[in-house]
Amino acid sequence: MEVDELLKLHKYDIYNNESINPDKLCHLAESFSDENIDILKYFSYSKFTTKFCWLNPILIINKMKYPQKLKCLPWLFGLLKDVNWPVYEDAAHALMSFDKKDVVSIMEKYLQKAYSEGDKMWISGLYLASQKLLIRTCDFQNKEIYQLFYLRDL
16 A cells, blocks of 8 residues: 555554554555655645654654665754754654764754754754764864854753
8 A cells, every 4th residue: 555545544644643553653664665755745744733743753764764764854853943842852862763974964954054044942952962962073074063053042
């Protein structure tokens, strides 16, 4: 069964169902691992009825295979905008399932974006995630971007 058809079933409804069976999420992870799927289309934040349902894609991403799961990094970084969101810790933890170099390259991009938007809260969320991942200045390709962490909310 295709992803679109699965998501119409309540037991696979990641948008409205906060308590999906882990086996169903694993099944979705396999389906989303298909390289021909535009995964970010399915994970649009506005499709979810509550922020608690954002946990479903996080659990799916944790079970997905490389390289398709790499397409999910921008979505995960969006969840780091507010450390008070109910899935912040889960999103930060999910980053541990990626190669560090992949996370750092995207983190540099989103740290610059947060800075350009003047979003100190997002910078804080990125900083706290970087600490969990043991990311240091030396991991950044552009060491000056790492300095943007010092502009975070304290």
